[in-house]
Every structure is written in C-alpha cells, then in structure tokens.
Amino acid sequence: MFSVLLVLVVGVAYFYFNWQFMAFVDDCFGRERKAGQIVCTFVINYAVFYICSSLQLHLIANWTIFFIFLVVEVFIIYRSTWVVSAYMALLGVVQGLAINIILRCGFSLILVKPLTLFDNQVTEGGNLKRYPVLLGFLLAGMLFQLARRKGVYTRVKRLAEDRASLSFLVRIVLILYVYLVLNLLTYYTGGNELVMKLWGIKSALFAMLGLYFASSYSMRMSRLKTYADANKREREALFLEKQEEEQLRTLAYTDLLTGCGNRQYADAVLAEEWQNETAFSICFVDLNGLKEINDRYGHLDGDQYLLTVARTIKQYIRMEDLLFRYGGDEFLILFLDTKGEVPLQRMKSVNQELAGFCKERGSKITMSVSWGLADRKEAESVQEMLGLADERMYRNKQETHRQRR
Structure with a gap:
C-alpha cells in the first residue's frame, strides 16, 4: 500500500515539474498554455519514465531517452527548429538531472548508504531511488516556476532568435549534459566512499553553474548583437535618409536640361x-x-x-x-x-x-x-x-x- 501511494506521489510531483516546464516553454514561444497539451505530455513522459524504471534500464539510458523525448515533443508541439528544441530540452534535462544527482548523493550521505541503492534497480529490496526522485521533480518544477516569475523566458526568447549564439550555447550545454551523465556511472561502482558522494554533489553544482554562466554569456552576447543590428539598421536608415536629402537637394539645385547648378x-x-x-x-x-x-x-x-x-x-x-x-x-x-x-x-x-x-x-x-x-x-x-x-x-x-x- 505504501509503495503504491509513493508511486502516486511521485506521479504528482512529476506532473508539477512537467506543468512548470511546459509553461516555461510556452512563455518562451509566446503561446498560451493549453491544459490538454500539458496533460498529454505528462502522460507520455511519465509513461516513458515508468517503463524505463520498470525495465530497470541503466540510468544513462534512462536520462538519454527522456532527453530525446523532450526534444521531439518541443519540436512537434511548437514547430521550432531542432536547435531551439534541443536547447529547451537541455534546460529541463540538465537542471533535472543535476538536482537529482545532488539529492541522491545527499540522501546517500545523510543515510550513510551506498550509491548503488539509488540506481534504477527499483525491484530490488532496499532501493531508495523514489525519495530523491520525488524531491527532485518538486525542486526542478519550483526552479522553472521561479524562472517564469523572474521573466527569464524573455531572454531565452531573444536568444532563440539568434541562431549563432544559440548554436554555441547548445554545444556547451551538451558537454555539461554528457559530463553529468557520466557521473551516473558511480551508482554502479559499489562501495560507500564519502569522496564519491561529494564528487557527485560537486559535479552537479558545477553543471548548474556552468548552465547559468553559459546561458548568461550567450544571452548577453545575443543582446549586444541585437543592439548592434539595431544600430546598423539605424545607420542604414540615416544613410538612406541622407541620400534622399542629397537627391532632393540635387534636384532643387540642378538645372534638369544641362545638369548645371541652377x-x-x-x-x-x-x-x-x-x-x-x-x-x-x-x-x-x-x-x-x-x-x-x-x-x-x-x-x-x-x-x-x-x-x-x-x-x-x-x-x-x-x-x-x-x-x-x-x-x-x-x-x-x-x-x-x-x-x-x-x-x-x-x-x-x-x-x-x-x-x-x-x-x-x-x-x-x-x-x-x-x-x-x-x-x-x-x-x-x-x-x-x-x-x-x-x-x-x-x-x-x-x-x-x-x-x-
């Protein structure tokens, strides 16, 4: 009974995360939130999450499948480019995975339990994966809700229009994602070493900070590029205006027959x-x-x-x-x-x-x-x-x- 209840609570936590993530993406694309869309994506994503857990796939495979599903969903629902879809999915996956790693390592540290008890082998006795996963979905959802309130989506929206800056950022965040995924190997090494748990927390924090600084830098560069493009358009408009003024001046001061001054x-x-x-x-x-x-x-x-x-x-x-x-x-x-x-x-x-x-x-x-x-x-x-x-x-x-x- 407790196990069923825990699964339901995890489902509710995941729904909250999915809702806030899709709402954030809606804000980035300037679209109104649709309840049916959020429920549909929740059912699909949670079904994939549940199946992967039931099949007890390797955590790397689990998160990779989740990432691919998010990319495809954003691409289909918002009809965006693959680069934009990949960035939106990476925002969800990197933050979700980083929080998940911090919580798994934190639980392992506090309970003095080996990391192997937090892997994807949920059918084995003593597996504690559901507790950090539950809190991880809640914290990740709260993070996206906070980002919406702070208006972060306006900067993401501007960045999405700058293909060069966004492509650069996607490559950086993909590296951070791979770095995080490789840290999941520690859940299969056995042992109960303190250094492995601290290393996992450090790696997750590093990835979160890396995502923040890389995004901030790209957004700043994109904003500067926007200003530069605006200045260029203004200069071109002024140049055209001066040309028109010069043409009018020439017409006003020129004899049309001979081309001499009038x-x-x-x-x-x-x-x-x-x-x-x-x-x-x-x-x-x-x-x-x-x-x-x-x-x-x-x-x-x-x-x-x-x-x-x-x-x-x-x-x-x-x-x-x-x-x-x-x-x-x-x-x-x-x-x-x-x-x-x-x-x-x-x-x-x-x-x-x-x-x-x-x-x-x-x-x-x-x-x-x-x-x-x-x-x-x-x-x-x-x-x-x-x-x-x-x-x-x-x-x-x-x-x-x-x-x-």
Whole structure:
C-alpha cells in the first residue's frame, strides 16, 4: 500500500515539474498554455519514465531517452527548429538531472548508504531511488516556476532568435549534459566512499553553474548583437535618409536640361563665398541668337544649343570652378582665385571651340556666346558684381552684333 501511494506521489510531483516546464516553454514561444497539451505530455513522459524504471534500464539510458523525448515533443508541439528544441530540452534535462544527482548523493550521505541503492534497480529490496526522485521533480518544477516569475523566458526568447549564439550555447550545454551523465556511472561502482558522494554533489553544482554562466554569456552576447543590428539598421536608415536629402537637394539645385547648378544654387554659393571673403571672379555668359534658333528651327535645336555650350564651357574651366544656368539663355561661371586675363582667354577658347564645332559638322546653326567678367575687388556686394558682369556681357553682345552686321 505504501509503495503504491509513493508511486502516486511521485506521479504528482512529476506532473508539477512537467506543468512548470511546459509553461516555461510556452512563455518562451509566446503561446498560451493549453491544459490538454500539458496533460498529454505528462502522460507520455511519465509513461516513458515508468517503463524505463520498470525495465530497470541503466540510468544513462534512462536520462538519454527522456532527453530525446523532450526534444521531439518541443519540436512537434511548437514547430521550432531542432536547435531551439534541443536547447529547451537541455534546460529541463540538465537542471533535472543535476538536482537529482545532488539529492541522491545527499540522501546517500545523510543515510550513510551506498550509491548503488539509488540506481534504477527499483525491484530490488532496499532501493531508495523514489525519495530523491520525488524531491527532485518538486525542486526542478519550483526552479522553472521561479524562472517564469523572474521573466527569464524573455531572454531565452531573444536568444532563440539568434541562431549563432544559440548554436554555441547548445554545444556547451551538451558537454555539461554528457559530463553529468557520466557521473551516473558511480551508482554502479559499489562501495560507500564519502569522496564519491561529494564528487557527485560537486559535479552537479558545477553543471548548474556552468548552465547559468553559459546561458548568461550567450544571452548577453545575443543582446549586444541585437543592439548592434539595431544600430546598423539605424545607420542604414540615416544613410538612406541622407541620400534622399542629397537627391532632393540635387534636384532643387540642378538645372534638369544641362545638369548645371541652377540660379538658386548660384545665389547660395555666391553668398557663401562672399561671406567667407574668398577671392573669386564671375562671368556672365549669354548665348547669341538662341531666340531666333527656337523660332526658326524649334526648341529641340535650341535645347541642343544650350547643351553644347554647357559641355564646351565645362571643358575650359577647372574642377574647382563652377558653372550655373542662371536664366533661359544665360550661364554664370564662378572662377575661384583666378586672375581676370585667365577667364578672358578661356571664354575666347569657348567661342573658338563652338565655331570649330559648327564648321566641322556643317551645322545649320551658328553658335557663339557673349560674356562679361567681374572681379570681387571691383564691387561692394554680390549684387554689384552681378550687375557689373551683366553690363559688360551686354556690351560684348552689342559689339558681337555690330561685327556680324
């Protein structure tokens, strides 16, 4: 009668452990607990436990079968990966086995009984296995219940999403599991040596601490990786945002036809260079006869005229000089730190290039430009510089017109 009652009590203790373990796994996967699922897993697992005990299998075989069943159950019920399933099962097995070893060795130490009385030979007289097993299930269940209250599952859940850290941790915990399993051989050596019992307690405590530190380290690394990934995404988002801003800025400051800076950009650059007291000169450039070409041949030929002039001017200015389309048929060149005769020679070269271009291609369009130069030293403001350059360009245009007549 007492033996039957003890079996029932062990069953209740195991149910408590199974309930808390499955509830912990549910929390890790963010699922609601289902009573039917917990009862079903309890029936299956306890049946396996009872059969292994009845067959009096070696303790190593007993715990290995239990571990495999847990892995398969987690894999099937939660449809997780094998790595995640193995980690969840190892959490249950390593802690359960470590507590079990501590209690078996503790009972053996207190009762001054040999460890062989705590093996899996439950049919033999005097076997005391059920008592440490009963307490072991209760303590392991309490441990998982405490872990749930402390919110450990949130860190485990984050770790489960980091495949690299989790794979590393599973390998470490598997080593701890094998280390614990090998300690079960002491239950078959016979004798009643104190050192073997203390060694078993030490090994179990070492495995528990190893599980704690390995899990803490992996969780910390996973958290750091999460922060690093978040920072990387933020940097990428900021980079894309800056790219978009730069694109918008480019669109806002660029003439779509010629690709040169527009008038808005020119005014901003001139204001900045004036404020910085940079030595520079400007050149107003006006296309000769653009209106007549638009009227006679159409705007497509007029646009080609503008493009040809823009490309030609770019060939005769330096990389640091800037070209803007300032109006419909007007360009503005900003010459940085250049003496007046140099820009003058360059503009003559532009007209020579345009004349050669028309002659070489037998173009029906005659292309040339008029220009006017102004240096910073000649004016008190940007507006005055622009006025001087525009006035000189206009006089140059009139002179060109008279020469053509």
